[in-house]
Amino acid sequence: MSRTPLRCRYRTALVTGAGAGLGRAFSDMLRAEGVEVWGTSRRPETLGAAERFHPVAFDLADGDSAAEALVGRVAEESGGLELLVHNAGYGVFGGILDQPLSVWRAQLDAMLGGSFALNRAAFASMAPRGRGAIVNVTSMAVEFPIPYFSGYNIAKAGLAALTESLMLEAPMSGITFLDFRPGDYRTGFNQAMYASTPKTLSACAQRVARRLDATLEASPPPQRAALDLRRALSRGRSGVVRSGSFFQTVLGPLGVRLMPLALRRAAMARYFGVR
Numbered sequence: 642m643s644r645t646p647l648r649c650r651y652r653t654a655l656v657t658g659a660g661a662g663l664g665r666a667f668s669d670m671l672r673a674e675g676v677e678v679w680g681t682s683r684r685p686e687t688l689g690a691a692e693r694f695h696p697v698a699f700d701l702a703d704g705d706s707a708a709e710a711l712v713g714r715v716a717e718e719s720g721g722l723e724l725l726v727h728n729a730g731y732g733v734f735g736g737i738l739d740q741p742l743s744v745w746r747a748q749l750d751a752m753l754g755g756s757f758a759l760n761r762a763a764f765a766s767m768a769p770r771g772r773g774a775i776v777n778v779t780s781m782a783v784e785f786p787i788p789y790f791s792g793y794n795i796a797k798a799g800l801a802a803l804t805e806s807l808m809l810e811a812p813m814s815g816i817t818f819l820d821f822r823p824g825d826y827r828t829g830f831n832q833a834m835y836a837s838t839p840k841t842l843s844a845c846a847q848r849v850a851r852r853l854d855a856t857l858e859a860s861p862p863p864q865r866a867a868l869d870l871r872r873a874l875s876r877g878r879s880g881v882v883r884s885g886s887f888f889q890t891v892l893g894p895l896g897v898r899l900m901p902l903a904l905r906r907a908a909m910a911r912y913f914g915v916r
């Protein structure tokens with residue numbers, strides 16, 4: 642692994658959802674590498690003070706102008722945004738008919754619409770300087786959609802497609818685009834998700850929820866994902882980066898390429914106990 646500190650490549654970074662889980666680990670890693678970090682939360686007062694850390698309020702649900710204002714503010718305060726790690730996101734669990742349409746719509750507006758606006762603003766800010774990096778934290782759900790997670794599957798697949806679109810449109814921009822796909826990491830993700838989950842779930846959805854909880858409980862801490870991100874940023878090459886266990890990042894994607902779709906779907910249904 643390159644031992645050159647990341648600050649030699651990126652002086653300033655904006656990390657969305659920097660208060661907990663993966664975002665916190667990414668932010669801590671970047672600060673340890675000497676990068677000045679602007680980190681967001683919907684409740685910035687909970688972020689606390691730390692060296693090279695600037696708390697900022699941001700809610701993906703607040704629309705295009707909030708995303709543009711965030712990037713504008715960070716660019717101004719930092720003297721130029723050089724790295725965006727767009728990590729913020731949340732799950733909504735339940736069958737398509739179990740959650741009101743407004744809940745699905747809100748998730749898509751925030752995680753697809755908000756992410757698009759944020760990427761566009763960061764790209765506009767970096768393009769004139771001809772350097773920087775935009776990292777979108779997607780998910781292995783892009784390759785393995787999770788049952789009872791339709792809004793999340795759509796949002797993450799869309800975010801991956803947006804990252805690929807930027808790679809296609811702007812290969813000579815001097816900007817690195819990363820689709821960073823975590824497998825399972827032990828964070829408060831499921832806890833946050835269950836806060837908005839209906840009390841009555843079908844037996845099948847309950848089996849899926851138990852599987853999701855067991856997998857998350859047995860998964861590695863988010864600091865491991867931060868090491869993978871560090872490695873990818875040091876390489877400075879655009880592309881897809883899978884982060885997690887050998888099964889999730891190597892065997893699974895290989896299976897996706899080799900297995901017929903019907904067989905893959907059956908394997909996923911069996912894994913989650915969907916019947």
Ligand SMILES: NC(=O)c1ccc[n+]([C@@H]2O[C@H](COP(=O)([O-])OP(=O)(O)OC[C@H]3O[C@@H](n4cnc5c(N)ncnc54)[C@H](OP(=O)(O)O)[C@@H]3O)[C@@H](O)[C@H]2O)c1
Pocket residue numbers: 657658659660661662663664681682683684699700701702728729730731751778779780781822823824825826827828829830831833857
């Ligand atoms: N953990 C995993 O196994 C896993 C696997 C694949 C992908 N991911 C992705 O990794 C990212 C981080 O998840 P995590 O596991 O670290 O979960 P987490 O601990 O629940 O963190 C989610 C972060 O997103 C922020 N957030 C949630 N909704 C937001 C909104 N509407 N506007 C702005 N910020 C919002 C939260 O910030 P505040 O509450 O402070 O505002 C929080 O910091 C997510 O995008 C998730 O989809 C996680």
